[in-house]
Amino acid sequence: MTQISSQRIKQIISAPPLGTTLEIKGWLKSRRDAKGFSFLDITDGSCLQGLQVVADSGLTNYQEEIKKLTTGCCLSVRGVLQESPAKGQAAELIAEEITIHGWADAALYPLQKKRQSFEFLRTLPHLRGRTNSIGAMIRIRSRLSHAIHTFFQQHGFYELHTPIITASDCEGAGELFTVTAMDLAHLPITKEQQVDYSRDFFGQQASLTVSGQLEAETYALALGNVYTFGPTFRAENSNTSRHLAEFWMVEPEMAFCDLAGDMDLAEEMLRFVIDDLVTSAPDDLALFNRFVDKELLKRLALLQEPFKRLSYSEAINLLLTSGQTFAYPVSWGMDLQSEHERYLTDSLFKRPLIIYNYPKKIKPFYMRLNDDNKTVAAMDVLVPGIGEIIGGSQREERLDVLTARMAQCNVPQEPYQWYLDLRRFGSAPHAGFGLGFERLVMLATGLGNIRDVIPFPRTPGSAAI
Ligand code: 4AD
Ligand code: MG
Secondary structure (H helix, E strand, C coil): CCCCEEHHHHHHHHHHCCEEEEEEEEEEEEEECCCEEEEEEEECCCCCCCEEEECHHHHCCCCCCCCHHHCCCCEEEEEEECCCCCCEEEEEEEEEEEEECCCCCCCCCCCCCCCHHHHHHHHHCCCCHHHHHHHHHHHHHHHHHHHHHHHHCCCCCCCCCCCCCEEECCCCCCCCCCEECCCCCCCCCCCCCCEEEHHHHCCCCCEEEECCHHHHHHHHHCEEEECCCCCCCCCCCCCCCCCCEEEEEEEEEECCCCCHHHHHHHHHHHHHHHHHHHHHCHHHHHHHHCCCHHHHHHHHHHCCCCCCEEEEEHHHHHHHHCCCCCCCCCCCCCCCCHHHHHHHHHHHHCCEEEEEEEEEEHHCEECCCCCCHHHHHHHEEEEEEEEEEEEECCCCCCCCHHHHHHHHHCCCCCHHHHHHHHHHCCCCCCCCEEHHHHHHHHHHCCCCHHHHHHCCCEEECCCCC
């Protein structure tokens, strides 16, 4: 079967070649019968709209097949495109030949034409892509990914493929999934009664990466500006609407860059990709603006304005004087909880924020120590409705300060000699950040649950398909 003869509905709708014969292939959304003919609404996933097909009773398989078509059946239609007399569509396809590729038993097919809840659709990860909303989400996801690559390529960054299997815990949070080839029923045990990973595949304990940052740093200090965009894995047992065990992260790393430059890049990148989306996917965005979040387009427009920047200490002061009662009491040195972030983004400033200079005690070892000796050059980008979408920092480039911080954070030096080498040989100020790609898709669609912005969500207790 070749695709060359068929056309995608998106192209047909955007410039209908009226009067020509063409072929479409797709899935039936609905069938409506009139006297002597039927209307078939067919989608092929290329855009939100379907194409209306008029199937006349003169077609050889009209009685036997076409009148038995139900939602979900797969078919191809060859016919002549004509101006549609009805409102709501410019063109319709007058069928000359209809071939059924796959039937979908109406008694068993779980998707219906009517709207179904996102919770219900989550039980059908293999079929939900055929719905308007999840189909639109995937198209938006794809476009955002494309725009991210475009942005970095246009700005002179090289894409770096960082490893998925690694021996380092970048964030030091211990949320690692171990990768092993050992027989779990017969683990080799050391004299100290520990699992003997020296006898495992890699000769040491290895895990799935939580971030490609440390490896990206090595190449930033060779090529200048690099970025990695890949899957990352965290075994954090938080069953929230913003956390996945497997998510995609975009991580640029720049030599000769400080925290201010890092914040500028984060802001510029977000603005670029959202602007690109608004111009390239108006129909899909309009769907979400109508059915999911009526403020969506307004909120996306806000991203075009400069983000509010404030230090962690300023943020704490604003929370302390807010007159609000929070479940987690506020004090300097605490990690901001989502209720605090929400207050700042959703209630107080009502726009994206960048909070910088966090206490060193709540941040990983690699962030650059500020002169106050209390804070590090870290920054988080927070957006209304979601909270943290980006986390980044200037990196500690001074060998002595870095080793002291590692000692304080209980990070052993021996496995990180390669990382320390970067400070021993030709060290440079450098900075980078990580954008949670699914959180970006949440921002772009207004979808409130992270399980609905990735095709196959992995969460505690769930990885079946
Ligand atoms: O703030 P995080 O943990 O930062 C890092 O991993 C740095 N090494 C990045 C860097 O500087 N290169 O994670 C970055 C972003 C968060 O802001 C959030 O958007 C997303 O990754 N994220 C998650 N997204 C979904 N599910 C999870 N469990 C996530 N954990 C972090
Ligand atoms: Mg973070």
